[in-house]
Amino acid sequence: MDLNYFIDCMVKWWDQLSYTTWMYFGLLLPLTALIYQIVPRKGRRIVLLAASWFFFFSLSGLLLAANIAAAVFVWGTGRLLDSISNDKSLKRKQRKKKKKLVLTLAVVILLIVIVCFKYLDFIGLNIVRITQIAGLAFDWHILGLAVPIGISYYTLEAIAYLADVYWEKIPAEKSILNILLFMSFFPKLVEGPITRYSEAGKLFAGDGICENDVAEGYQRILWGLFKKLVIADHLAPAVSQLFDGEYMDGGVALFAALLFTLQEYMDFSGAIDIAIGSARVFGVRLSDNFRQPFYAKNASDFWRRWHITLGTFFRDYIFYPISLSKPAAKITEKARKIVGNGVSRFITPAIALFFVWLSNGLWHGPRWTYVFYGMYYFVLILFENIVEEPFLKLLELMHLKETSVPVRVFRYVKLFFIIIIGEMFFRADTLGKGIHMFKLIFTDLRFDIVVKHIQDIGIDRYGYLVIITGLIVVAFVETVKEAGISIRSKLMSLPVPLRFAFWYICIFAVIIFGAYGTGYDAADLVYAQF
Amino acid sequence: MREKLMGILSDLRPDVDFENEKSLIDDNVLESFDIIDLVSRLNDAFDIEISPRDLVAENFNSADAMEAMIKKLQEEDD
Numbered sequence: 001m002d003l004n005y006f007i008d009c010m011v012k013w014w015d016q017l018s019y020t021t022w023m024y025f026g027l028l029l030p031l032t033a034l035i036y037q038i039v040p041r042k043g044r045r046i047v048l049l050a051a052s053w054f055f056f057f058s059l060s061g062l063l064l065a066a067n068i069a070a071a072v073f074v075w076g077t078g079r080l081l082d083s084i085s086n087d088k089s090l091k092r093k094q095r096k097k098k099k100k101l102v103l104t105l106a107v108v109i110l111l112i113v114i115v116c117f118k119y120l121d122f123i124g125l126n127i128v129r130i131t132q133i134a135g136l137a138f139d140w141h142i143l144g145l146a147v148p149i150g151i152s153y154y155t156l157e158a159i160a161y162l163a164d165v166y167w168e169k170i171p172a173e174k175s176i177l178n179i180l181l182f183m184s185f186f187p188k189l190v191e192g193p194i195t196r197y198s199e200a201g202k203l204f205a206g207d208g209i210c211e212n213d214v215a216e217g218y219q220r221i222l223w224g225l226f227k228k229l230v231i232a233d234h235l236a237p238a239v240s241q242l243f244d245g246e247y248m249d250g251g252v253a254l255f256a257a258l259l260f261t262l263q264e265y266m267d268f269s270g271a272i273d274i275a276i277g278s279a280r281v282f283g284v285r286l287s288d289n290f291r292q293p294f295y296a297k298n299a300s301d302f303w304r305r306w307h308i309t310l311g312t313f314f315r316d317y318i319f320y321p322i323s324l325s326k327p328a329a330k331i332t333e334k335a336r337k338i339v340g341n342g343v344s345r346f347i348t349p350a351i352a353l354f355f356v357w358l359s360n361g362l363w364h365g366p367r368w369t370y371v372f373y374g375m376y377y378f379v380l381i382l383f384e385n386i387v388e389e390p391f392l393k394l395l396e397l398m399h400l401k402e403t404s405v406p407v408r409v410f411r412y413v414k415l416f417f418i419i420i421i422g423e424m425f426f427r428a429d430t431l432g433k434g435i436h437m438f439k440l441i442f443t444d445l446r447f448d449i450v451v452k453h454i455q456d457i458g459i460d461r462y463g464y465l466v467i468i469t470g471l472i473v474v475a476f477v478e479t480v481k482e483a484g485i486s487i488r489s490k491l492m493s494l495p496v497p498l499r500f501a502f503w504y505i506c507i508f509a510v511i512i513f514g515a516y517g518t519g520y521d522a523a524d525l526v527y528a529q530f
Numbered sequence: 531m532r533e534k535l536m537g538i539l540s541d542l543r544p545d546v547d548f549e550n551e552k553s554l555i556d557d558n559v560l561e562s563f564d565i566i567d568l569v570s571r572l573n574d575a576f577d578i579e580i581s582p583r584d585l586v587a588e589n590f591n592s593a594d595a596m597e598a599m600i601k602k603l604q605e606e607d608d
Binding site for chain 1: 558561563565569570581586
């Protein structure tokens, strides 16, 4: 074979490197594991760092420098915070004040960096709009800057690390190598899960790889590939056609919202399975990011089960600090005097919740649809918390239990629409389009067009069969997990031939039923763009 | 202290058995709204200042854990 042709092919393959391509799970991951195992314990972190930087470089090129600079900055700031904590020449209050200043400056710098990469065009274009309304002439040239892969994830990890050092929950890390690795570890780089430094200890231990971790890791990767390639990627073309097609009515809007919700869940949770499985190969246990979200009882519960690591980040580093801040306490105190205890107890959480959901929306990217999505859940969750008590009293009057079938059905139907409507706004290209689709659900709800064209939207009969079968399998697994039964333990108790048969069926299911080829782009992960 | 704490807890969530429940946070019995309400009541009742660094599951999973946290914060203040 011509060497140049071979090199060209390799470059093309690496251009498409993603968690769901064979170069990742068939080449990069096993090769890294092999070298990791061969190298002496002390050098293993370097192997992981080299693989992570290689992965980063393959996806973002020289923007790797931004990740390295952020890690060095975070390491230095952590050390500085630690030295202030240990400076006994200062009084406690002085130490606290100095540390607060350092933390605030560091967080502001980290945020400025992410704003420069991700949000400048958004800010510029909105200033243009505002100045136009005000009759002023302001021009903005689109910069279209490339964004370092995973910046939204590793920036949050960095902020959480620095806040934990500030609160003295953890000591500052002395090893710069550990921080560099923590902020670029390739399995969690692109889509998380957002990892706390206190949970990453195993990453730096350099323990040898054990057979059980490899088996469990690859089983989890296989499950992720199934969700992503068999279900999400079969849905992707239909979702694009429904949202971006010329025709739209209430039925199309609802169907589009439903399919996108399914696609997004299978895509994102599948990628997280691959991340968790990859880390597991090296004995590192990353946090779960999903816990049967469609079994939630309300919107708050849904967010405790969906993108968990983002939710807990906002809870610990935005909701609690704002709720416990002095200005929030003062506002609540004033409100208590005016409106009494009943309403005022919601004021502090409401203020904090507003910032949580504003941050959540903006974190997803520089689009008004995301800001709207955040505000949508802010209003719903606040409303739910306010009406929960009266709702339970109403149930008591009606002699109904919270666990009774009618109440559960009511809650499930309500949550189903809350979720899919939220995802509809999330996916819509513009806020105007989202509002238009929402209006159509009430003004032009008909299903004849959807039924007539159900096979013209990029999914044929075979595709529907694959998707529905895949969804049944996932629903079954989630139901069993929700019941507290470990499927893995059950599988492990099967005789060896049956166990192997099961895994071979899974592997062939992914190979045969996965969506590949023209029209399908396995390289695009929905949450990688955030 | 125990009696005062139990009074606050049962007033906050009469539906929860605080004497026996040991995973109030891990099992999502107490949610973030409850925690904020509870912290404000504990701060007032015991003259302490619970900060975000104290808001970890280990400090709120049971009435015993909360009592231990209150004692620790009172000692720190002294």
